[in-house]
Amino acid sequence: MGHPEPAPRAGGDADIAVIGALVADPGRCRILLALDDGRALPATRLAAEAGVSPATASSHLGKLTEGGLLAVEARGRHRYYRLAGPAVARLIEALQQLAPAMPISSLRQHTRAHALREARTCYDHLAGRLGVELMSAMIGNGHLTGGDGTFDLARARQDRPTGYGHDVDYTLTASGEELLAGLGLRLPARRRPVRYCVDWSEQRHHLAGALGRGLLDRFTQAGWIRRTGTTRAVSVTDAGRRGLRDVLGIDLTPP
Incomplete structure (x- = not known):
């Protein structure tokens, strides 16, 4: 379920x-x-992610929740934190676009940065090279209509180099509906079916909205992608490479 604006x-x-x-x-x-x-x-997990003590993490979480950036929910004896909504996710993506890159001083940091640019989650949909390749394939195969997936800052009206897009009205075609039926995917009626974001690392459109969320969930369930631990990076499995190639014509051979 999506979060309201x-x-x-x-x-x-x-x-x-x-x-x-x-x-x-x-x-x-x-x-x-x-x-x-x-x-x-x-x-406890977030304290480890931040590299701080549990007491310091508790202070951080309290400030972020009070400031409206996080929401908290109780599950038994534990409290779980999540972003307060897609507007916060867009803020993070925008900051990543504007912020300078951290110096890379180890092979581990290089590997992590490369993985994020190859395939990652952007709140509840796929981004990075995988995300824009998915969008491009949906357009090229006639499953989406309305735009070509490109971002041109000189011609942009409301769009920015990162975050949700507004200039292009993408529409799912009859062919796209057949594709979703073949994947066993039904989109929730209460959410806008097709949205897009301008990908900060690729500077092209990647798929968002109910369709973006649905494909992320379906690919995860099918074992085509899997999360890679504590980062937003995802990896494409061998089954995923075959499935993406056979169903959408996406070739994920390393560039």
């Missing part, structure tokens, strides 16, 4: 300094990045 707030200009203060701490940023794949995680 926040309602407009009454009052004066938005106080962006409040949000700036929340994301100014590296530990809090690592917590937000750990949750950017849409999952809900316990405080």
